[in-house]
Amino acid sequence: MRETDVKRRAFAMPLTNPAYPPGPYRFVDREYLIITYRTDPAKLREIVPEPLEVNEREALVKYEFIRMPDSSGFGDYTESGQVIPVSFRGREGGYTHCMFLNDEGPIAGGRELWGFPKKLAQPTLRTETDTLIGTLDYGPLRVATGTMGYKHREADLAKVKAALNEPTFLLKIIPHVDGSPRICELVQYRLEDIVLKGAWTGPAALALTPHALAPVAELPVLEIISAVHIRADLTLGLGTVVHDYLQHQARGSTRTNEKALVF
Template sequence: MARVRYGARSEAEIAAARAAGARLPDIWSTGVVAVWESDPDAVAAVLPPPLKPTTRPLVRVNISKVDLPGYPLGAGSFAVAAAHDGVEGWYPLVMPMTHERALIGGREVYGEPKKLGEVTVERDGLVVRAVLARHGIAFVEVRGAVSGDLPLPEPATKTDFYFKFLPGVDGSGFDAGPVLVHCLRDERVRRLERVTGDVVLRESMYDPVADLPVRELVGITLGEKTTGQRGRVVEHVDARALLPYVHQRYDDPRQILDGPPEGSV
């Protein structure tokens, strides 16, 4: 009988796949990173317990083109500063990706809030433009001009916080207890430039990041980096406390009834 590809793999095949994954070469990305101070109450409002705000209500958007072997990937992350058990890091609210391949591992293994979207990073001479878009709405745009080189930072390990869970089959609660994941990212940078510009947040019923306004821009950079990551479950979390935040992971159609933020044009 010809091989049935959906059939069970042998132990040798499984071991070979794991070994190949462990030998992946460095994958470099070119990306724009913008950081700003936002409304402290808004930042606190999006953090599920046991995450807590840090001393500064920072928001970070990362918009990148990733040189994956075989085809390029657009990858984005919109995150707020958070702390847990003495560790400071970032809690991403939405992570648009341009390919399904990038969604699967992140969502299923780590609990990353990845969604299919459009990611644009453009440079024309000194002019830079980076955009995150979904459902035809460019909900984040970073634009500006390169204004000089920056010193390369030392290799560093940064932490992202994720909640890993499965919604209940019966439509309520979870099928198993949700867990909090610390994802450690080992980052090396080979090029870094300062960008003088601004950040535009546009109203979207599906990605309401406009609720986290730019109060004071900390900085914008354009850089090339490679990142490796590893994760660990640090604690089981209270399902009842997490449930009110689950809509962050999905396109909740009820958000269409929400009005735009006060003061928006």
């Protein structure tokens, strides 16, 4: 294979059989169960990276179960994880702390393209009689269970769509071949072309179980604030880099060296 062919074909790994196709990535009938709860603000301070800021007075976490039955390129899969409300230079949004899903393509694509913190696990989202149920199993162990009364009340569609339109922030880390960080960036992305098909709220509960490799319980549930069930079509927009930790470190090192030379 010629070098020009390598450059032309190289958008993902493996070169001759990529784990996912090029975007855009459109999702049809995407279904969410999002349970917002209050947690320990000291735990949030330990987890959320600067320059993102958390509202320590509210100390909120959104636990999400997401069913994706029809996604271009990625197929049919389910996802679960925690998103922390944050602000960045005055803009409100969410920081994706952890994600667990059951499909190789979006795990590889999510990590390589955007920096989604994705790991392999077994989440589910389903309706059982009068209850919407989300679960997350890591190996044979249940680490999260969320429940909500099914479609008890319609939610405010304008508020739900505004929340879906907020930016989300990710910490993208790709190592060099020697194990040192080659990319360490704060990435921002948005959902695009959102068609909101419905949103409902109701009573909810969330149980998190400690696990060494799926530590969702490290952000403990102190109080359930709200829950929402959403159905929508949308496109997952590609990201932009809003903060480069390595360049910032390099500039800081340069200033330190200059001071050393002066003294």
